[in-house]
């Protein structure tokens with residue numbers, strides 16, 4: 001059974017930017033793409049950089065350290081040097097609350 005946790009408010013994240021949030025022992029990066037919010041694991045599987053600090057291009061984030069790219073909607077790895085995808089979380093916006101679904 002999944003639960004929804006409020007992890008940020010919509011005004012916390014400027015458009016085209018990410019925010020790293022610690023929640024329930026996870027570090028999740030939340031991104032604002034033209035008013036739509038996406039959430040993936042924050043830690044890059046290559047060498048542990050914070051993906052929330054990466055450059056966002058549409059629904060793609062580029063790791064700030066070595067440039068691996070991930071799809072914000074699915075967490076899929078799009079280009080190396082990382083060698084695996086990250087978890088993507090379902091996002092709901094309730095009023096100004098950004099909520100993620102955790103298993």
Ligand code: FES
Pocket residue numbers: 044045046047048049063064065066067068080081082
């Ligand atoms: S830490 Fe992300 S690509 Fe190296």
